[in-house]
Amino acid sequence: MFNRFLASIGIGSAKIDTVLEKARYAPGDEVRGIVKIQGGNVEQRIETIQLSVMTEYIRESNDTKITQHGEIGRYHVSAPFTLQAGESREVPFSFQLPHQTPLTIGRAPVWVKTELDIRGGVDPGDNDRIEVVPTAPMNTVLEALNQLGFRLRKAECEYSSRLGGKMPFVQELEFVPTTQFRGQLDELEVMFYPSDRELELVLQIDRRARGLSSFFAEAMDMDESFVRTRFTNEQLAAGSNAIAHQLSDIISRYA
Helix, strand or coil: CHHHHHHCCCCCCCEEEEECCEECCCCCCCEEEEEECCCCCCCEEEEEEEEEEEEEEEEEEECCEEEEEEEEEEEEEECCCCEEECCEEEEEEEEEEECCCCCCEECCEEEEEEEEECCCCCCCCCCEEEEEEEHHHHHHHHHHHCCCEEEEEEEEECCCCCCCCCCCEEEEEEEEEECCCCCCCEEEEEEEEEECCEEEEEEEEEEECCCHHHHHHHHHHCCCCEEEEEEEHHHCCCCCCHHHHHHHHHHHHHC
């Protein structure tokens, strides 16, 4: 009875360790692994094993920037079962990394959070950091931007109820022009919205102030344009040169 009481407050309770098949993924990849569970001093009822893909994003409140945790996806990987005292068990799992998972560049960590839901006890957990790299279509766009002379300056996830879609945040990749658009733009922010068949972009084109009217427009945040564009997988397969030409035409219209 005393051991059961101790387990209910986390002493001598079950422990978990999640082992991922690899540490590097692209959005849309399959994530596979095993949750290793080690029973404690008493028998315990496990309601479920839950995996969540997590990240951090910035939210402003009263002119103060606050870092919050954001859940990208959640997966239940086990039906209820009874774990005997001292029992070792391995539960395999697989799930698709959500397309909207941010890339781990700049200040955007991503990790897989594992939680064991124990009836009447403290729920043990485990966190495993992963690296999230661009998909092939994203790489094509990034190479196209590089060809146009844009250099990545910053990348972070920010709260956005308007642009976040299903999530309360969006990852913004902030570029500065170094050649073709230097003198015309202050910066270019790019947001990726990938899917299986296409890659949608939101471009925030920030024009440089030129003249008194442009100065006032900049002061009132009227010097920015939001432009949505889509590239199908077939268009992206044509390569970065073709995409660079199309992006140059779009940006030039608003520069």
